[in-house]
Amino acid sequence: MMPSRRVDRAWKHASLHLALLAVSFCMLLPFYWVLKTSLTGENIFVYPPSVIPVDPHPFYYVDVWYYIPFPRYLLNSVVVSVLAIAANVVFNALAAYALTRHFRGRGAIITVLLSCMMIPFQTTIVPAYLITAKLGLLNSYLGLALPTFSTIVCIFVYKASFEAVPRSLIDAARIDGLSELQIIRRIMLPLATSAVATNVVLSFVWSWNNFLWPLIIVRDPMMQTLPLGLSRFLSYHENTTGALYAFCIMVLAPGILLFLMAQKEFIRGLTSGATKA
Amino acid sequence: MKRAGFLRVLRHRFVAVPLVIAVIVVAWNLYVAAHNDGIVRGEVVGPDGRPVAGATVSMMEQNFTTNSDRGKTQTRADGSFEFTDNRSHNIQLRAEKAGLGRSRLVVVRLYFQAQNVTLRAPLRIEARG
Numbered sequence: 378m379m380p381s382r383r384v385d386r387a388w389k390h391a392s393l394h395l396a397l398l399a400v401s402f403c404m405l406l407p408f409y410w411v412l413k414t415s416l417t418g419e420n421i422f423v424y425p426p427s428v429i430p431v432d433p434h435p436f437y438y439v440d441v442w443y444y445i446p447f448p449r450y451l452l453n454s455v456v457v458s459v460l461a462i463a464a465n466v467v468f469n470a471l472a473a474y475a476l477t478r479h480f481r482g483r484g485a486i487i488t489v490l491l492s493c494m495m496i497p498f499q500t501t502i503v504p505a506y507l508i509t510a511k512l513g514l515l516n517s518y519l520g521l522a523l524p525t526f527s528t529i530v531c532i533f534v535y536k537a538s539f540e541a542v543p544r545s546l547i548d549a550a551r552i553d554g555l556s557e558l559q560i561i562r563r564i565m566l567p568l569a570t571s572a573v574a575t576n577v578v579l580s581f582v583w584s585w586n587n588f589l590w591p592l593i594i595v596r597d598p599m600m601q602t603l604p605l606g607l608s609r610f611l612s613y614h615e616n617t618t619g620a621l622y623a624f625c626i627m628v629l630a631p632g633i634l635l636f637l638m639a640q641k642e643f644i645r646g647l648t649s650g651a652t653k654a
Numbered sequence: 655m656k657r658a659g660f661l662r663v664l665r666h667r668f669v670a671v672p673l674v675i676a677v678i679v680v681a682w683n684l685y686v687a688a689h690n691d692g693i694v695r696g697e698v699v700g701p702d703g704r705p706v707a708g709a710t711v712s713m714m715e716q717n718f719t720t721n722s723d724r725g726k727t728q729t730r731a732d733g734s735f736e737f738t739d740n741r742s743h744n745i746q747l748r749a750e751k752a753g754l755g756r757s758r759l760v761v762v763r764l765y766f767q768a769q770n771v772t773l774r775a776p777l778r779i780e781a782r783g
Contacts, residue, residue, distance in 0.1 A: 436763040439743050443767060444717065638667050 415626050418619025437619035441610075441627060444620070449599055450606040451627075453518070454585055457602060460522035461584035465576050468527040470569075473535030474561050494529045499589065506593055515594050521602065525584045531576045534646055538572035539565050574639040575646030582632050603628045686766050692740040696773035698729045698749040698757070701781040705733025709751040709779065715742040716761070733776070743767045749777040756780070 414421065416433035441447055476487060498505075505524055514520030542565060550560050566573060588604040595601055601609065607624055636643065663669055698709045709729045714721045724745070729735045735749075743764040750756035757777040764771060 434763070435765070436744075439763070439765060443743055634671070638671055 411622050411625055411629075415619060415622035420618050437623035438627065440617075440620045441624045445606060445610055445613075446599065447606070447624075447627070450601055450603045453521075453600060454602045455631075456518045457521045457587075457591075458581050458584045460518060461525040461580045462577050464522065464526035465528060465531055465580035466573060469531045469535050469576055470561055470566060472527065472532045473539055474557070474565060476532070476536050477539045490529050490532065498524070502589070502593060505590075509594055516597050516600050518600075520594050521591055521600075522584065524590055525580060525587065528580065528583065531579055534575045534579075535569065535572045538569035538646065542568050569646075571642045571646035573646075574642030578636055578639050578643045581635055585628075585632050686769075689770050690766060690768040691770050692738060692768035693770040694737040694740050694745065694747070694762070694773075695771070696735055696747065697733045697776040698735060698751075698779065699733060699776045700754060700779050703778075705729075705776075706749070706751055706754065706779060707731045707733060709733075709735075709749045709754075711735045711737075711747060711749045711777065713737050713740065714746040714748075716744045716746055721746060741768050743769065747773075747777060749779055751779060754779050754781070 410421075413419070413430045413433075415437055416435070417427075417430045418437060419427065419431070476483065509515060509520045509523060512520070514523060546564060547560055550564050555563065586604060587602070588608070591602045591605050592608075595605065598609075607628060610624055611621065664673070694713065696711070698706045698711060700706045707729055710726055711729060712726050713724045715724045724742070725737060725739065727735050727737055729749070743766055745762045745764070747760045747762060748757055757779050760773070760777060762771065762773065
């Protein structure tokens with residue numbers, strides 16, 4: 378390779394990394410600021426702001442843990458999220474597998490599902506509430522998780538992944554005597570780990586951050602989830618910058634951790650099928 | 655062969671990370687259980703730095719918005735004092751002796767409720783100006 382071309386490539390490489398670093402800095406700065414404030418309690422309006430934490434300590438986290446029923450909120454959020462993840466992984470796989478089969482009205486069903494994605498949840502909240510009340514699930518974990526049991530985006534993530542499985546493999550499994558459910562469990566899901574990871578991450582994040590639905594159906598303070606607890610915390614205590622930011626970090630941490638663990642599969646799951654003709 | 659498979663599963667990040675977190679949580683809870691007798695120890699000294707006997711030390715429990723009185727105790731001959739019934743993680747201490755003055759309010763932050771603690775610095779009674 379000519380030296381000038383090599384230098385040219387190195388410059389391009391360096392400038393690309395510089396741009397990526399700048400974007401990363403802009404994206405991560407708010408997170409850093411929240412983390413720093415949670416450790417110092419420094420008011421956001423202090424001027425000049427200190428970039429490096431001054432006298433950091435973890436006591437705002439201790440305050441949040443003890444002053445409000447944080448462990449209970451955490452338990453509620455974990456239970457609801459686990460229910461949502463389990464339901465999404467199973468129900469979305471069943472629906473997606475059905476959509477990969479050829480049957481009359483398949484196109485119409487896909488159109489209806491895609492159309493439903495455009496309807497905001499807020500417009501369906503009254504019938505959703507009435508149905509949940511009729512089922513006797515108000516103030517319950519099942520009631521909290523029910524609307525997030527299946528999400529259309531996740532069905533299509535599965536569908537794209539299932540469509541990449543060779544048709545001959547499914548036919549061979551059927552000849553070997555596997556039922557449709559067994560094909561999903563033994564053939565499709567093991568070959569679609571990226572789609573499973575995407576389903577886990579998306580359903581977890583949506584259920585973990587869900588605020589409106591728990592606000593509507595929960596009446597018992599002990600059934601509140603973390604986002605509701607955060608809002609309650611804000612209304613009770615006004616001048617607690619450090620504790621408030623510590624609460625935010627404690628709410629965000631599980632989602633970030635899960636994303637970091639599954640990011641490779643998550644990105645692969647979201648982009649699989651994207652480049653298909 | 656089975657052992658290698660088990661180790662491979664154990665090293666997978668979806669298993670290893672929750673396992674590490676679980677170990678940390680269990681270890682922390684064991685530590686808390688062994689150190690949460692609610693004992694607060696310290697010493698009271700006068701303006702000259704000498705231990706003060708018979709001073710009254712007050713303990714208050716601090717909440718986000720309020721302070722509530724949690725008890726009083728007297729210092730011993732060597733100026734030391736001890737509370738054995740602290741249930742909070744955020745307390746304030748103040749020492750006082752008639753005719754001598756009183757100390758500043760000292761905030762003591764703990765890592766968990768009822769943590770046993772010995773104050774690093776003594777409560778210093780300041781002479782009335």
